[in-house]
Amino acid sequence: MSKVSYYTAEGLKKLRDELKQLKDIERPKASQAIAEARDKGDLSENAEYDAAKEAQGLLEMKISKLEETLSTARLIDESQLDTSKVLVLSKVKIKNQTNGMEMTYTLVAESEADLKTGKISVNSPIGKGLLGKSVGDVAEIKVPSGVMKFDIVEISR
Incomplete structure (x- = not known):
């Protein structure tokens, strides 16, 4: 299936x-x-x-x-989505705890992912690490070089 x-x-x-x-x-x-x-x-x-x-x-x-x-x-009916936590189609502003750099990504389906336009797959390591998080949470994401920590700054549609 x-x-x-x-x-x-x-x-x-x-x-x-x-x-x-x-x-x-x-x-x-x-x-x-x-x-x-x-x-x-x-x-x-x-x-x-x-x-x-x-x-x-x-x-x-x-x-x-x-x-x-x-x-x-x-x-997906975007108007029905909850903005209190990160879901598919959420626009998420995150801040890297290590270097203070802020980035904004939109979580999309794998085939729609396009990093140049800020769209990342929900199946990517960062996408998976952000799902379900709320503003103020810390997302710990495993990457080949270790663990990166991101603060969830803002969630929108």
Whole structure:
């Protein structure tokens, strides 16, 4: 049984758009490439045909994985979320106890994570360490170099 993943409306739309692109545009292209390679003659010595078949197999695998992800995806109603503790889609301002540096992250599903925009996965070490914490709590997060301690400064949506 696959585990349920929670997404924002934007993240879910991206997944659906990618699946539509793969099915409606990439799949016909792959079939066309196989047909063109088949027309070039002897299939036993046709590397182009083998490559096209392999590309089609990889495409079908990607489509299958996306369909599975979408089947377990759930949309989060942000207005119903509690802001007293860190949950999925929480925007959390944390302060590193060691160097005093403050950072703000939004906890999102793994496929929506993008560090450049401040979105980290709830499955990442920092994400897991922050879940369930409240303002004023200290999150102790195990990292390869030891344990980092962060003060929870602010939680918002």
